[in-house]
Amino acid sequence: MxxxxxxxxxxxxxxxxxxxxxxxxxxxxxxxxxxxxxxxxxxxxxxxxxxxxxxxxxxxxxxxxxxxxxxxxxxxxxxxxxxxxxxxxxxxxxxxxxxxxxxxxxxxxxxxxxxxxxxxxxxxxxxxxxxxxxxxxxxxxxxxxxxxxxxxxxxxxxxxxxxxxxxxxxxxxxxxxxDPLGVELGGAIKNVIAIAAGIVDGLGLGHNALAALITRGLHEMTRLGVAMGARAETFAGLAGLGDLVLTCTGDLSRNRQLGLALGRGAALSELLERSPTVKEGVNASKGAVDLARRFSVDMPICQETYAVLFEHRSPKEAVASLLGRVLKSEEV
Missing domain, CATH: 3.40.50.720 (NAD(P)-binding Rossmann-like Domain)
Structure with missing residues (x-):
């Protein structure tokens, strides 16, 4: 004992x-x-x-x-x-x-x-x-x-x-x-992607869109982690892909529930006042955007999620912005 x-x-x-x-x-x-x-x-x-x-x-x-x-x-x-x-x-x-x-x-x-x-x-x-x-x-x-x-x-x-x-x-x-750095980054950034996943479902955009968002969200997490010194394989493990899938699809996820409500038209200020539990993805979205800038990593899903949370961008505008980006190779 x-x-x-x-x-x-x-x-x-x-x-x-x-x-x-x-x-x-x-x-x-x-x-x-x-x-x-x-x-x-x-x-x-x-x-x-x-x-x-x-x-x-x-x-x-x-x-x-x-x-x-x-x-x-x-x-x-x-x-x-x-x-x-x-x-x-x-x-x-x-x-x-x-x-x-x-x-x-x-x-x-x-x-x-x-x-x-x-x-x-x-x-x-x-x-x-x-x-x-x-x-x-x-x-x-x-x-x-x-x-x-x-x-x-x-x-x-x-x-x-x-x-x-x-x-x-x-x-x-x-x-x-x-790889404690990779484990921590996975645990933090997946909360931002989970808000975006909730927005996708709140807008009723379907399973195809959700699967694409989770996959590209994992790509963003991995790129940032590697740029900061973490190992890519960590993000294919429990603290990366495992936690990402759970938080983006499970209804017990507070960050997903926040995104669902935003996608259905609720205001962030009202949602945060209504619940006593912390939504780590809200703060992490700021951190993700700042770290992406600091390490010169492209993280469009995190950037658009931040814009919805703090720059008065509508969820539909954020989706249109993501889909309208310049076409590129999947590996980039």
Whole structure:
């Protein structure tokens, strides 16, 4: 049994805390909202982010970062990308040993466009025992024990293997990977493509259009990743193609649902006000466009999605712009 801290009680953080507790580990889950923490401790359910899923009584809930860090051999970081830096900075003074850090956030930091691995290393350059977790993982399905596969990637093979052993269960199969940058970029950019996929279905454009968009979206993700130093084959794996297909086609995808509503005429501001859950693809669209410019990579789907979200371009205009581009080779 290990003592494990989970920082972030959204649907995914709560699910991972549940999984680890059921494996027999002593788990402490950090909850930002005090009222939610009280309710979770009393009712053993995260009614805000993971309703209908019973949580183990052994799972400890706290609003104190000092408590979640105390005596931990491993700490999972599962906060939204836009608060990742601030929460990790607040957590750092309470780190007394050298725990294994597992980043399970899928996104890019606003403004800097950094991955969470890059943010963590900027805040704490000496951190070495570090891995990222990603893949096609709807929290609700994992929390119900439905078969799921993911990838844990680290620059150190031994670290990836340790995370693999820590998280794997009979229904949650974890593969070890060695390309954390590619895994993080896949997890972030697929959210942008998922918004575009939702727009395609919201406009009623058919299966042909959706299949083409997913395929060309994968091409965009891969080109950017390779330009930044990741490996192309990573994007053909669970954190790339696997997560992309799931997020673009599964109705549990928040980013796809956002795109569906946009395609049907809803306004972005209304959609974001209506839901308490973070749509990482909205922020990631800014990051994708900025990174594409920075690394001289053509990413038209991400650029058109950004234009719909932030430049008042209509979904129909975005589709027309994509279809009207100069004809070219598929390999370009």
């Amino acid at each position: 290990e003592h494990i801290g989970v920082v972030g009680a959204g649907a995914w953080g709560t699910t991972l805390a549940k999984l680890l507790t059921e494996k027999g580990h002593a788990v402490t889950l950090w909850v930002r909202e005090r009222e939610l923490a009280v309710t979770m401790a009393r009712e053993h359910e995260n009614s805000l982010y993971l309703p209908g899923i019973e949580l183990p009584e052994a799972l400890e809930v706290t609003t104190s970062l000092a408590e979640v860090a105390r005596g931990c051999s491993a700490i999972l970081l599962v906060t939204p990308s836009h608060v990742f830096r601030s929460v990790f900075t607040d957590l750092l003074p309470f780190i007394r040993e050298s725990p294994l850090f597992i980043i399970a956030t899928k996104g890019l930091e606003p403004n800097s466009c950094m991955t969470m691995w890059q943010v963590l290393h900027e805040v704490a350059p000496s951190m070495r025992t570090l891995a990222v977790l990603s893949g096609p993982t709807f929290a609700k399905e994992v929390s119900r024990g439905l078969p799921t596969a993911a990838v844990a990637a680290s620059a150190e093979a031994a670290v990836a293997l340790r995370v693999q052993g820590l998280l794997s269960t009979p229904t949650f199969r974890v593969y070890a990977g060695s």
